Amino acid sequence: MENKLLETENLTIHFGGVRAVENVSFSVGEKEIVALIGPNGAGKTTVFNLLTGVYQPLSGAIRFKGERVENRKPNTITRMGIARTFQNLRLFQNMTVAENVMVGYTCRMRGGMLVAILRTGPFKKLEAAAEEKAHEWLSFVGLSARANELARNLAYGEQRRLEIARAMATGPNLLLLDEPTAGMNPAESESIMELIRGIRDLGAAVLLIEHDMRVVMGISGRIIVLDYGEKIAEGRPEEIQKNERVIEAYLGKKAAKG
Amino acid sequence: MLFQQLINGLTLGSIYALIALGYTLVYGILLLINFAHSEIFMMGAYFGVFSLMIFEKLHIFQGAPFMLVACALAASMICTGLLGVIVEFAAYRPLRNAPRLAPLISAIGVSIFLQNFMMIVVSPESKTFPDTIPLHVYKLGGTASISSLQVIIIVVSVALMAALHLFIKYTKMGKAMRATSQDAETAKLMGINVNMVISLTFFIGAALGGAAGVLNGMYYGSVKYNMGFIPGIKAFTAAVLGGIGDVRGAMIGGFVLGILESLGAGYVSSAYKDVFAFVILILVLVFRPQGLLGRKISNKV
Numbered sequence: 001m002e003n004k005l006l007e008t009e010n011l012t013i014h015f016g017g018v019r020a021v022e023n024v025s026f027s028v029g030e031k032e033i034v035a036l037i038g039p040n041g042a043g044k045t046t047v048f049n050l051l052t053g054v055y056q057p058l059s060g061a062i063r064f065k066g067e068r069v070e071n072r073k074p075n076t077i078t079r080m081g082i083a084r085t086f087q088n089l090r091l092f093q094n095m096t097v098a099e100n101v102m103v104g105y106t107c108r109m110r111g112g113m114l115v116a117i118l119r120t121g122p123f124k125k126l127e128a129a130a131e132e133k134a135h136e137w138l139s140f141v142g143l144s145a146r147a148n149e150l151a152r153n154l155a156y157g158e159q160r161r162l163e164i165a166r167a168m169a170t171g172p173n174l175l176l177l178d179e180p181t182a183g184m185n186p187a188e189s190e191s192i193m194e195l196i197r198g199i200r201d202l203g204a205a206v207l208l209i210e211h212d213m214r215v216v217m218g219i220s221g222r223i224i225v226l227d228y229g230e231k232i233a234e235g236r237p238e239e240i241q242k243n244e245r246v247i248e249a250y251l252g253k254k255a256a257k258g
Numbered sequence: 259m260l261f262q263q264l265i266n267g268l269t270l271g272s273i274y275a276l277i278a279l280g281y282t283l284v285y286g287i288l289l290l291i292n293f294a295h296s297e298i299f300m301m302g303a304y305f306g307v308f309s310l311m312i313f314e315k316l317h318i319f320q321g322a323p324f325m326l327v328a329c330a331l332a333a334s335m336i337c338t339g340l341l342g343v344i345v346e347f348a349a350y351r352p353l354r355n356a357p358r359l360a361p362l363i364s365a366i367g368v369s370i371f372l373q374n375f376m377m378i379v380v381s382p383e384s385k386t387f388p389d390t391i392p393l394h395v396y397k398l399g400g401t402a403s404i405s406s407l408q409v410i411i412i413v414v415s416v417a418l419m420a421a422l423h424l425f426i427k428y429t430k431m432g433k434a435m436r437a438t439s440q441d442a443e444t445a446k447l448m449g450i451n452v453n454m455v456i457s458l459t460f461f462i463g464a465a466l467g468g469a470a471g472v473l474n475g476m477y478y479g480s481v482k483y484n485m486g487f488i489p490g491i492k493a494f495t496a497a498v499l500g501g502i503g504d505v506r507g508a509m510i511g512g513f514v515l516g517i518l519e520s521l522g523a524g525y526v527s528s529a530y531k532d533v534f535a536f537v538i539l540i541l542v543l544v545f546r547p548q549g550l551l552g553r554k555i556s557n558k559v
Contacts, residue, residue, distance in 0.1 A: 054443070073446070075450055078446075078447060083448075084447060086444070090443075094440060095433070095437065095440070099436075103433050104449070106434050106449065109430055167448075
């Protein structure tokens with residue numbers, strides 16, 4: 001963990017009186033798979049929203065590749081190399097599967113508005129490159145056959161895969177996955193786990209929010225536990241499984257003691 | 259007579275369709291009815307007149323009427339496009355997070371401002387649109403005929419619409435526009451510069467409106483500071499008829515409205531021609547508020 005890709009320091013945000021995230025510090029190293037877990041309402045998705053610029057922190061710092069991330073716009077942060085998926089799917093429903101991925105690739109394309117309007121030589125090359133990239137990512141997640149369907153016609157599990165492909169097309173160094181296996185059966189979860197390992201092998205780090213403990217314990221190198229907006233534990237899977245505060249947060253005080 | 263009215267309707271319809279695209283593009287992305295768009299159309303007509311006057315002063319393109327019109331059209335589109343971007347920047351962007359009524363009122367303000375600006379600075383009288391294209395009338399069998407102006411209006415409009423369609427469907431910026439109109443928040447998180455997409459949308463919408471202004475000026479031979487009002491409202495009707503926010507809908511809505519209006523003028527009474535458009539608006543709003551191509555919109559939770 002010498003090379004810290006992402007580092008947060010005393011990250012804090014309040015909504016009215018609710019301390020959604022309070023003094024949370026953690027880091028993610030290069031090519032690391034880290035899980036962010038915690039009971040419902042612990043502030044996990046809020047952390048994602050802070051990391052991607054949807055919310056601005058009340059206080060604290062976020063550094064990505066050594067650069068500050070706070071007060072930057074979401075599209076700038078994506079360009080810096082943080083991509084994400086969503087807990088409740090947010091695909092561009094009325095675009096085709098391939099187009100969804102190409103939208104992700106848009107921010108990696110050079111050539112400004114003028115080039116696009118004038119349709120100059122490099123422009124056509126860029127469009128062709130975008131299409132090729134889109135197909136690469138679609139085959140990576142196993143959706144090549146459905147490239148020309150509208151996104152809304154995909155099955156639920158396929159839509160989740162498409163979100164991952166779209167996020168990967170933005171060329172991230174860090175991928176944030178918000179409950180990637182929610183609503184999936186064990187076989188489907190297994191294949192998503194394979195996919196996540198594949199992403200790591202391609203060189204990106206992954207930070208995932210997940211409720212399915214089989215998935216969490218199966219793929220993460222490190223686990224961070226949030227409860228009521230605060231970090232209550234951090235460690236390797238086997239350490240977290242035995243951690244009393246974690247058991248208490250999930251099952252209540254009595255269970256932890258008994 | 260039916261055939262003649264169809265030709266007139268097609269001409270009128272292509273102008274409505276071009277203007278309607280401006281309403282629908284902006285609505286698609288910001289959910290804002292840009293009431294200043296009818297004045298953008300008016301400004302386009304004036305920019306057309308001014309550029310023709312300048313070309314005449316400079317003695318360029320004088321022997322080549324088509325070149326002259328093409329350049330005046332291009333100049334006007336660029337000027338209106340930039341005007342559209344400025345209007346968005348000055349009047350709508352500061353209100354981006356305000357309640358939806360605020361930018362609507364701001365749009366009406368821009369509309370009143372532009373009208374009065376042109377009335378005071380240029381003239382409250384109508385101005386003659388310089389003659390450019392030699393007028394030929396082609397007989398089409400029977401009593402129907404089509405003029406060279408009508409041919410140009412229809413051809414230019416269809417070409418611009420085809421270009422827009424290709425742009426939206428196949429280019430990176432076109433995809434970014436569609437993505438933004440479907441879900442701006444997610445588009446941002448996918449690295450799209452939404453502010454730039456919005457500026458581009460205003461540029462394209464206004465440029466098309468400006469082109470419509472020039473064509474309209476050529477067709478009727480004059481321009482006036484308040485010429486935008488009626489065509490603007492009719493084009494808005496066309497956009498609603500097609501399903502506001504839907505690009506193909508605006509095109510189809512424009513043509514349908516133009517043709518219905520011409521048929522009404524020909525077969526019932528030309529005195530009532532404006533009435534048809536607004537009767538259609540009311541009927542659409544009552545019976546099919548989502549428009550011809552629009553899908554039922556369920557409110558986001």
